[in-house]
Every structure is written in C-alpha cells, then in structure tokens.
Amino acid sequence: MSDGAYRGENLLFLTDEQLRQGIEAMFFAYRGFTADPDRILGDMAYGRAHHRAIHFINRAPGTTVNNLLHILGVTKQSLNRVLRTLIADGLVESTVGKSDKRERHLHLTEEGKQLEQTLSDAQRARMRAAFRDAGPDAVAGFRTVLEAMMDPEMRRAYTRLKESGQ
Structure with missing residues (x-):
C-alpha cells in the first residue's frame, strides 16, 4: 500500500x-x-x-x-x-x-x-510504545476506526464507560 x-x-x-x-x-x-x-x-x-x-x-x-x-x-x-x-x-x-x-x-x-x-x-x-511510534494523528485515527467498527450498542457502552472517568 x-x-x-x-x-x-x-x-x-x-x-x-x-x-x-x-x-x-x-x-x-x-x-x-x-x-x-x-x-x-x-x-x-x-x-x-x-x-x-x-x-x-x-x-x-x-x-x-x-x-x-x-x-x-x-x-x-x-x-x-x-x-x-x-x-x-x-x-x-x-x-x-x-x-x-x-x-x-x-x-x-x-x-x-x-x-x-x-x-x-x-x-x-x-x-504506549505503539502510540509513540505512530504519532498523535495516527492515534486519533486509530481510535476513530475502532469506534466506527463497534456495533451501536457496544459504542454506547464504550462511551458510557469512557465518560465515567474511572
């Protein structure tokens, strides 16, 4: 590629x-x-x-x-x-x-x-090592891709967990 x-x-x-x-x-x-x-x-x-x-x-x-x-x-x-x-x-x-x-x-x-x-x-x-090597734009893109792959129900559960701040 x-x-x-x-x-x-x-x-x-x-x-x-x-x-x-x-x-x-x-x-x-x-x-x-x-x-x-x-x-x-x-x-x-x-x-x-x-x-x-x-x-x-x-x-x-x-x-x-x-x-x-x-x-x-x-x-x-x-x-x-x-x-x-x-x-x-x-x-x-x-x-x-x-x-x-x-x-x-x-x-x-x-x-x-x-x-x-x-x-x-x-x-x-x-x-940490992978994110450091890839850089901030790649990290943001990676998270975007992962979230886009989640089924809507799982994305909601993930968002709730992420927002709980624990």
Missing part, C-alpha cells in the same frame, strides 16, 4: 487487498496485545475470559453480574464459571445488592487489583 493511502488518501476506495491487509494487521496486533497477559494468566491457569472480567470489574467497581454479561457478550453459564474461579481464588468479591437482593455486585480484592495492574501494565507499555 502506498504511503498516501496510509495518510488518508483514497480511503473511501480501498481495494479488497488493502482491506485484507488491514484485517491481517488487526489479527497480528491483537495477538501481540494479548501475548503478555496470556503468559501471566497461563501461569495461573486462567484465560482471556478471566482477564476481561477482571478488567471490567476494575473499571466499574460494584458492577452487577448482569452488566458484566452485557459488556462481555458471553453466556451466563460461561461468566459464572469464570466468576466462581476468581471468587474462589480470592481475586473477586461478590456482594448481594442492597435494593435488589437478586443482584450480585462485583469488586476486585486487593489481590485482584494487583493482578489487574500487572496485566494492564503490560498492555499499556505495548500501547
């Missing part, structure tokens, strides 16, 4: 080959983005589902199981399996809702916060 196409020229007329290259770049970038946390979690017999749960519980302490189900887009059975492990291992606490006893609110324990910090530090280092 020419440098001009990367700078924004002809973006409305991308060829199938250019789109394929973008798709492949996204696959390989995702592998890199998840590689460090995967190694850390693998030593603990955890996977990406555990990482995502820990991340979003940290982002919204006290979130409900139903809210986490909505954000992660997984089955209740799958999430419950992940949460049972995280709770049993002392990384997450589940409390009954004050106004609705059927709700379970989730919080990271101190140990859970430490694990989340370790996982996020690895990803932040990779993102």
